[in-house]
Amino acid sequence: MLTEAEVRALTALHGEQTVSDLATNLDRSLSYTSELVERLETAGLVETRRQGKTKRIRLSDAKALELLTKLTQQYSHIDWPELLSGAALRVCYYLDTPRTPTKLARRADVHRSTVHRALAPLQHRGIVYQTDDGTYALNDGFEPLSVFARELAHHVHRQTVEAQTDTYSILWESLDEFLVQTPTEIDNEHFIPTGPDQFQRYGLPLLARDRRYYLYSEATCELSPEMLCCHMLVIDSGARTQSYCLLLLSHVDIDRNELRAQAIKYGVDDVVDDLCTYLDTSGAQRTSRLPEWEDFQELAEEYEVTP
Template structure:
């Protein structure tokens, strides 16, 4: 995660500057600036080049850099690097002016203790960046770019991680700490878990697949559950074919409606999954545009040796 001193350097790097210039502006030692620049370069947030005996740093064109510098210029009275701690960035990733959250909901979403959430919300409320209505909190319109910065920063970090770990890939879905990536590359990294139709083979479901492969990145998970695979397939492609294959997995892995709904909530696809859950619960009694006819599903299940 980006450290405070790195944020300070980034917030004032609105044009190419040398280490001594940055050290003077921030009242830092030059070696402290050098360490910060190294950290920022590691995340592709700046570019460094040598001009004679000087190292010149230039801001990258990443959207998060632009947003941070805009916030700094528009609110010179706010010490953003002091506010934007790692836990605060996690909170701001979800908290915006458009969506209201309770402290409990934010704790569940971020994984932080409620004491940490309340401390962060108190900081934002005291600075008039957040308003509280009943038990819900939301960012003010004036400071909604805090959410934009947190989101864009993590998106940028995910893209850099993909580049460094596997060379190339396209983000399909992401949260603050995890992401789903499409790639043409075989990935052996322990934090990347194979998903998509290829992973269904573990449950005896073998499908024809293309050269594209899908991996789910997570530092915290040792493996993926059938509920994860069910949701990942719908995130990859929510068409009639993939919905039928997801339904086959749900039956083969004996996924309960509760487990499916919990997984759907986690990935933010509750509206997609609910009709499929009702279809299975009622054995085709409740159909929708998102579901096949039960007879069609019976034929497919028989083809793949799945007992309904």
């Protein structure tokens, strides 16, 4: 997320400085510091202005930097740039709640050994502790570290989508992915179309609105029906949407294990469980948002789907 040099530059910036001042504070060459500032400016973390021949720099108003400043001021005796380098921030993103090394590795997309290696210095400084069963957690007072990691990722996501459109809403996000709503058509290989209009791929032509939905992911190449179902429930978990998801689950050969995994990832596992139970019991067990079985059969017939 950030290199040690980038964190060190951000924590060294107080008020407005020249690039030369920052280079002196970092004990780095002017050319190295200029390149560092350029990267941080591209990332929207610093702002620069020209004063004659001198370039002056200051921190941007990104909320993540406000959190970082508070953290470094409160615990000024800690060398945060060294601790937060490498995969540490990636792992801390998921320390919003105590997690096992296996879960941290899976969610942060790193090896288990990387989790231990990244958290060992934090554990040594009393920032992180490990329970008898191996679960990692943040000690009291250091919870803002995970908040900072999450806000930093959110900032990166905003920078990514703002390179494509000015009008958008991020509906869901993880460390490396996010689901976005926008009125703008985005033509970028990492923005994968999803939402209502993608039901047409499965012979279910839903009425598309002016809004467009995209999953941003550098790891995913194609949208699966399991993902589409979960995206729809993130977009809107109302009765109509749940009925459409029932149509999809009835019409397409769904991998239940994959569906469950995706549902947990997107935080809609309770709703997905209700949908599966509804189908498995032919509507005998249903929540208030699900239709009577006869009504769903009528809807399914309209779309030529056999429940």
